[in-house]
Every structure is written in structure tokens, then in C-alpha cells.
Amino acid sequence: MNKKNNLINVFYLLVPGFILLISFTHIPAVKTLMNSFYSTAKGRRASKFVGLENYETLWQDATFWKVFSNNIIYALGVIPTSILLSLAMALWVNSKIIGRPFLRFSYFLPTVLPLIAVGNIWLFFYAPGFGLIDQIVTSLGFPSLNILGSQESSLFGVMAVGIWKEAGFYMIFYLAGLQAIPPDLKEAAMIEGANKWYIFWRITFPLLTPTTLFVSVNAVINSFRQIDHIVVMTQGGPDYASTLLLYYIYESAFVFWDTAYATTLSVVLILLLCLIAIGQFFVLDKKVHYQ
Amino acid sequence: MKTIANFLSERLNVIGAWLLALLWVMPLLYAIWAATHPIEYEANFDIFAPLTTYNFTNAWSQAPFARYLLNTVMMTTMIVISQFILCTFVAFAFARFEFPFKNILFAMVLLQLLIMPDILIVENYKTIRFLGLMDTILAIGLPYMASGFGIFLLRQTFKSIPKELDDAARIDGAGVLRIIWNVYVPLSMPTFVAYGLVSISFHWNNFLWPLIITNSVETRPLTVGLSIFSMSEAGVEWATISAGTLMTTAPLFIAFLIFQRQFIASFMTAGIK
């Protein structure tokens, strides 16, 4: 009887959440996965089964590979930088430094500013000629820059904004992690004559590994999910130089209405995320120290 | 014991921290400058330029921002609370019970972590229409309420809570709901706060799905409202967009300024991780 009771409880606990999950994630997802094996339906032409043709198109699509490598560069640039910066920010804000409230406020600020509005301000910073960065650069005697307008630098311009947006957010988690470290550990170490670096590397950082895991999971997800700044600032250009995978999916689905290709790309994105997620958990989970 | 190295590194620390902060706050500083000066001074940083409130009145008149702000607050609050409730229930089931197909069901939950509702937009739109929920704030939140991320986090946290506490409560006659409310929720506060922050930040900034789902002023959130300034045909009016942004995000700054201590403090009270 206890077991039956258990099952009833489980049922009630799971049902509300799962109804929503299935309706808005699984069923649509299955539908779209199935769609990746069909051609795009048009009003005048129904879609037809094409097997793996969409995947073949994807494999041969030079733009896809360019976008794919953009994502890798973006991830490699943004994730470590924003995590390291956020850790530094947390350490500073947690210490006795002058002007702490100002620092804390400034670092966290990007999180509360909607990217669709503040992206335009960044557009001003990057504008050649009268933009802030260019004004500084030319007043120092260097030639004018067109960061967002040139293929070599537009991705980096966008990455800078990505880092700016995320670092302060991760700082909060590191702050919480730092403040959860019992001060007596540090005191004990200091009494024994350890210097600041030793304390940081042997005590603080290891104890922060759960936070680092949480933050890095978020950072990876965000690096694939954040495309608002691209929508506002570069629209993926010039010539796909600053396009990320999700932006390419968005463009294929909602600008070109090539829904079959978009779902094919989505399947790739999902697989990629799965691999990274699994990798992360295996690698980092082993290194996490729990108190 | 202050050595010269210590002294220098301390000074460098302060300088480094401040430089970074100034860099970080630059967009806000620029927004304040552009919003309070006439358009001619958008790119001219002349200290003696005249101040004006025109940009604020102009921005305000272009869209009902007070209402948009209210909508965003209502939407975010509704989503986060629903997530707290739904995800807690599901996470608790996975953390504390055994039942058939448990692993498959959990894999289904994890799948949601990776599949973004934005990609499934056309299908989700059809579902919302079928439910008769077009153009409602509820519809903006519905696809996000059962959050794989939240379930995962909470399950993790719940698992780390000692089982003896349940048993003690059960002996006292508490049912499942009471156990959750009295034992698990208080001990998981830091996770709730952390997750709440992630969620609020995401939904505050969400643009595409609300654009598609909402049609009227009564439901539209801020991001869609502010996008009226992002139009590319006429050229970007930085003064106006700065004024609009400032007016609509000022409440958030103030809230953060007041509550930042509370945020951090709540992490400390439970003291776990």
C-alpha cells in the first residue's frame, strides 16, 4: 500500500511539469526533427520526404562551416574570459577595496540593461568616424577603425559585448561562493604564514569549484544562446563573419522561411550542446570539491 | 607585514578594479550623456553643452513605457514563481522517489536544457493559439515554466539534504507537500535565489517569442517596446534610445542598489556551498 501511495504522490508531483514540458518542448521537437527529413513546405508545394538530403546540403554548405567555426572562436574567447573576469570582480568586490558599492554596481549593470537597447549604444561606440572608440583612436594619431564593418574584426567586436554582458552576472555566483567559505580556514592559513596567492590557489579556488561548474555550464549555454547583440549590431555580417549558429538558424527559419534547413541546423546545434554538456559534467564533476 | 611588493600589488589591484568598473559602466555613462543633451551633442563631448529633458519626453511619447515595464515585471514574476513551484515538485520526485521509467523521464527533462523554445516557435505558436491564449502574458511564460535547468539544479540540491530530516518530519505526520515546504525549501534557498536570478535575467531580455505572441500594449514587454528605437531605416537616434533605456531600467537599478545586500545575504544564511 505504501508503494501505491508513493506512485500516486509521484504522479501528482510530475504531472503539471511534464504536461508543460511535453507540450512545449518534446512534441514540437519531435515534429521538427521529423521535419528535417522533409523538404520545406510552401503554400503551393507540399513538403516531400527527402531522407538525408538536408544533411547533405548542410555538409556542403560553406556558410555552415564558417558559422560553426565562428561559434568555436566565440566560445573559446568569451567563456574563459568572462569567467576569469567574473572571478576577479568577485574577489575585488569581496575585499576591503575603496568604492565597493560602485564596483559592484558597475560590474552587475550589464545584466539589467536589455541588449536590444544597449546594443545600439555599443553600435555608437564602434561607429567609424564619430564613434567613441574611433574618436579616441584617431585623436591618438592612429587611422580610423571600422570594427564591425570588416570581416576580420566584427566577430571580436561582438565577442567583447558578449563578455561585457555576462561577466558581472557570474560575479554574483562567485560572490556567494566566496562568502560561503568559512573565514577560519583562511585565518588558520594566515597564522601559518601563507601569503595571498597560496591562500587563493590552495583554499579559495578549490572550494569555489562547485560555483565554477555552475558558472561554466551557464557560460556555455549562453555562448550558444545569446544572439541579441548580433541581431542589433551586425546582423551577422559582413558576409557571415559574425554569425553564430543560433543566428543562422533564426535567419533560415524566420527570414528565409527555409524551415527544413533550419530544423536540420537545430539538430546539429542540439547534438553539439549534448556533447559539450556531457563532456563538461564528466571532466569537471571529478574536480569538484564539496565541503 | 607590508612589503613594497604588497603595497604595489594593492595599488595595482585598486587601479585594475576601478579601470574595469569604469569600462563596464561606460555604456550607462554614455546613455546618460546622450539622453540629457540635445542631439547635436550625441558625439560631441563638450562639457558646457546645454542640458535638456526633450529626449525623455520624446522617448516617452513614442510608446507607453510605464505599461511595458509593468508587463515585464508581471511576466517575469509569474514565470519565476511558476518555475519555483513546478520545478520543485518535479525535482523532489526525482530526488526522493523511485518509480518506473525514472531514467527515461529524467532524460526527457535534460533534453529541455538543450532545446530552446525559440527554435520551436512556429509549433509553439500553434499550441498557444489552440489553447486560446494568444496575446496574453501567460502565453509568453508557458513554454518556459517547466524548466529543465531548474529541475536539474533543484534535484541536485535536494539530494544533498540529509534524509533523516524527512523521516523526522514524516514521523510527525507531515505529508509530501508539508515536507517540501518545511524541510526542503528553506534549506535550498541559495539555489532558489541563484536560479531565480538566472531566470529573471533571461526573461527580462527575451525578445523574439514575446514579439510573436503579443499584439497589444497590455501584454507587450519592454524589449519589444524598446525595439521601436532599433529601426534601421532612419538611422539610429542615440539620444532617444538612451532616454528610453534609462527611464525603463531605472527601477531595476534602484532595486538592485537596495537589494544587493539581501541577494548576497540570502546566500549566506543557509551556508551550503
Add this chain to the structure above:
Amino acid sequence: MIKFNFKVVSIFALLFSLNSFSAKSVELEFYFPVAVGGAAASTVEELTNTYMELNPGVTIKPIYAGSYTDATTKAITAAKGGNPPPMAVLIAIDIFKFYDEDLVMPWDDILSAEEKENWVGGFYSAFMKNSQIDGVTYGIPFQRSTPVLYYNKDAFREVGLDPERPPQNWAEQLEYAQKLTKKGSDGNIERYGIRIPTKGFPSWLTSGLIYQNGGQMTNGLGTETFLDTPEVIEAVQYLVDLSEKHKVMRPGTLEWGATPKAFFEGQTAMMWTTTGNLTNVRKNAPFDFGVAMLPAGKSFGAPTGGGNFYIFKGTPADELEATKDFVKWMTAPDQAGVWTMATGYVAPRPDAWETQAMKDYVADFPPALVAKEQLAYADAEFSTYENPKTVKIFNTALENVMSGSISPADAMKQAQIDIDKILKDYR
């Protein structure tokens, strides 16, 4: 679990109470994009309110839908989701897309022969080019534009040019730009002679150059493009030479949104941009400025641009009648005049320019006439099936040319090949 059930029930109760339907009068939604700043949105609302006062049985709900791209996304999503609006103002050149997706209705289906002749026939033919397929009307022109040349009269005076005589042709445009380009004391150029923005959608302005050079980009049926032709390549060469060879234009791809600002800041003495910017420039230029038709190549030429009213399939007959009446009213001379004066778009019918209000406006502000006069030389904007994809290929090719990585001939050749791959299914 009684608490739980109560919560679910009360949520649904709340929902249904929020969705009250009033089925008495005719209720029409229409999506509109805002592409020239917020004043346009409030003008739309004012116009709609006036119409509702005059027509008590009809409720019109204008729905702000974002940019042109966002509005198209919203309309197509709604239509595919089974919930199309009766009407929407959407970018004219997506006509083949909407047709191909079988989402829009021909206006011809709800117009009498007399209406076709007098109402539809009364729009400028230049605007009808992106509004019809094979003679059947799918879009009614509403917020239409052409690009024009804006120039800084003070800068003209400074270098000895006659401020009342803008450049008339390509050679003069280049010559003036050379005179107007100014170097600062540090050797860097502080003012360029001309700025033709090329980032994002360069194809619009470049088509002006193409038409001026006697070229044609498409066959008008949406199924073929002619990018790999001498006229097109020469036009693109002229454009890239401005920055690469003659150095009178800032190199690289130039942001559309920053162009008016560059003009105001004196960083360019002339600029090409839409007449839709007229009100903005009038308000904010800190110097005396002039507006002129785009300089002629072998002849004058310009593309049209902007949005049309579309009607969607699946709309019930009574709503269609009400829609037709509303759109007729919105495009009638008085309302077209109000719209033009508030935004700078070109009133799409000759009779709209004959009202007293418009005559006074033009007398007070002659530059408003330039775009209208240019209509005599204007031609369709680039439009084909799968337009979003083909225009992106064209735009990307142009961006690459402007960034100096490929020659115009190679870029256009490759673009033609890529577009052919897409369009061959439609022939």
C-alpha cells in the same frame, strides 16, 4: 492535492475572463512596421482613431510589429499558425515570398473593374512595379520611398561650389566629392565627399547606380536575375572606386544607421539615403542642406522602396469589405498627405500632391518634391522568389566588394550562379 487543483482551475478562470470577445462590430487587426522612428507609430494610431470616429461600426486595431523583417516574421508565423491578420503593411519586395507561401490574396478578387481602373490605376506606376505579379495586384502602396542625394550647402560654399547646383551626373558627383574631401592637420581625412552606405542592405542604393547605368537586375517575374552583366558590374565598379580608387568615400562597409549622423557631424558632405529620412534631416542638420535626385549615369534612375498593404487568405468576406474601405481611406489624398508630412515617405498617388495642405507643405519645404519628381525615372526594387535569400546573396556580394576582398566582376558572377541555383526550381 486539492490545493493544487484549485490553483489550476483559478488560473484558467482568470485567463478566460481576460479573453472577452465582443462579436458585435467588425474588428480588424493590422500589423504595421515602424521603420522611421516612433513618430510614425503615433501617426498610424491617430489616423486609425480618426477612421474609427468616422465609421462607428468598425474597430481597427493597429499592431506595432517591429522592423520590416520582424513584421514579415510575425505575419507569416500568424498565417502559418492559422491566425492571419486581415491586413498588414509589409515590405513590398517580399511579394513573391507571400505568393509562394500562398498566404496573401490578390486585391483584384475584391475590387470591381471600376475600382481597378480608378483606384489601383491611380497609383504611381513606379510603385506598382513591386506590387503586382503578372498584372494582378497583391500590394497597395502605402509607405513608399526612393533614395535621394542630400548635400551640405555650407560645405559646397566652403570649397567654391554653387550650393544651388547639386551634381547632375556621375562625373560631377565624383568631381564634387573630390573637391569636398578634406584632410585634417594630422593627415587623416576629416571629411569625405560622399557616403553611400553599404552595410546590411547595399542592394537598394546600388540598384540606383544600376538603373542609372541602364542596367536591369531582374526579369520582373521573380524568376531570373541579370547580375552578371556589364551594366551591373560597371555600376558596382563606380561605387567601389569611390572609396578604393578616388578615396572620396570612407573605405569598408558603411553602416546605414550611422549615415545621417555622419552627415550631421560633417564627416561626409553628401549622402545617399531614403527620402524617409527627410523629416529627421530637416530637424537635426546643423547646417543648410539641399536635396537632389540621384545623379544620372546614362540617365536618371532610382529604386523604389517601402511597404504595401497586403490582405491575407482566410479572411471572412465582411472583414475584407471593411479592410478595403479602410485601405482606400488610408491612401486617399488627405490621409496620404498627413502621412507624408509626418514621416517623409512619398505620397503614392498623384492626386495626393494636389491637396491644399500638400501644396502649402511643398511650398514651405521644396525638398519634399524631389523624391516625387524622381518617380518618373524610378523602377522596381530587387525582388524575386525566395527574396530573403536571393537579396542576401546580392547584399553579401556587394559587402565583399566594398571590403576590398573581391572584384565587382567576380562577385557578381558568383552571386548570379548562387541565385540561379535557388531560382531554377521556379522556372
